[in-house]
Amino acid sequence: MEPKAIVFFDLDGTLLNQQAQIEPEIIVAIEKLKEQNILPVIATGRTQFDVEESLQHSGINTLITLNGQYVEHEGQEIYSDTISKKVIHRLLSFSEQRGNPLAYYSYNEITISKITPLVEKAYKLLHSPLPTLQTIPKETANMLLIISEDGDELFREKFPELQFIRNWPFAIDVINRGSSKAKGIQKFLCKLNLEDIPTYAFGDGPNDHEMFNCVTYKIAMGNAIDSLKQQADYVTGSNIEGGIVQGLKYFNLL
Incomplete structure (x- = not known):
């Protein structure tokens, strides 16, 4: 059955609390959305492998991960975009010259070129286990x-074919230029013939700007960056102040 609406949720700073978990009231709200034939979808910079524990009780089985580079619906791959071997090797060489470890993300694995104190600090902030050494x-x-x-x-000057997004103080996301959460969303909607369905998006960070550009209604969290709040149709409460439920109620989705 075709959903009557689709809601895209960012994870960190949005659907997740400060312990990288989903609050019970949000799990209840997601179940109510599904009962009304409203499809909840994750749209995150993280990989599926990295968020399985956080999402195991969420009831959400459509995932737009890695900033739109990988899309999965009900266990089936919808879309996957990869960075070429040549570009990876060039970036690794330049990163090593600067003393910067490079982590490799795929839908089911995270590895890293080097473990350093800053790597340990970064992944602690991410509430993620250290990647396997590669x-x-x-x-x-x-x-x-x-x-x-x-x-x-x-990095932007040296690698114009790539897009560099800083969502964290200690790390920079790297994807192919032209890729974004928006591109992943568009691939998903096109594949399932859902382009005419009303869409909503909740977000808080720099990698949510493109997502906001491709949905019908934009909801910024109270803890969102200022530029995203300015882009939003509605600014809700923060991720630790019931902002998800508040935003869903504002748009009469609950």
Whole structure:
């Protein structure tokens, strides 16, 4: 049955609390959405492998992960975009010259070129286990993560074919230029012939701007960056103040 609406949820700072868990009231709200034939969808920069524990009780089985680089619906791959071997090797070489470890992300695995104190600090902030050490460069990856507190503009100048998004103080997301959560959403909607369905999106960070551009209604969390709040149709409460339920009620989805 075709859903009557689709709601896209970012994870960190949005659907998840500060412990990277989904509050019980949100799980109840998601179940109510499904009872009304409203489809909940995750749209995150994380990989599915990284969020399985957080999502295990959510009832959500459509995932747009890795900033739109990988899309899965009910256990089936819808779309996958990868960074080429040549580009990965160039970026690894440049990152190593700067002393920056490089993490390789695919839909089911996370590995990293080097473990350092900053890597440990970054993954603690992410509430994620340390990746497996990968001393031999990967042949391909959906997304890369540079562990670095600076150098954003330098990377952009050196690698114009890539897009660099800083969502965390200690790390930079790296995807193919032209990719985004919006592209993953569009691939999903097109594949399932859902382009005419009303869409809603909840987000808080820099990688949610493109997502907001491709949905009908945009909801920024109270803890969102200012530029996203300015783009939003509605600013709800923060991720730890019931903002998800508040936003759903505002748009009469609950």
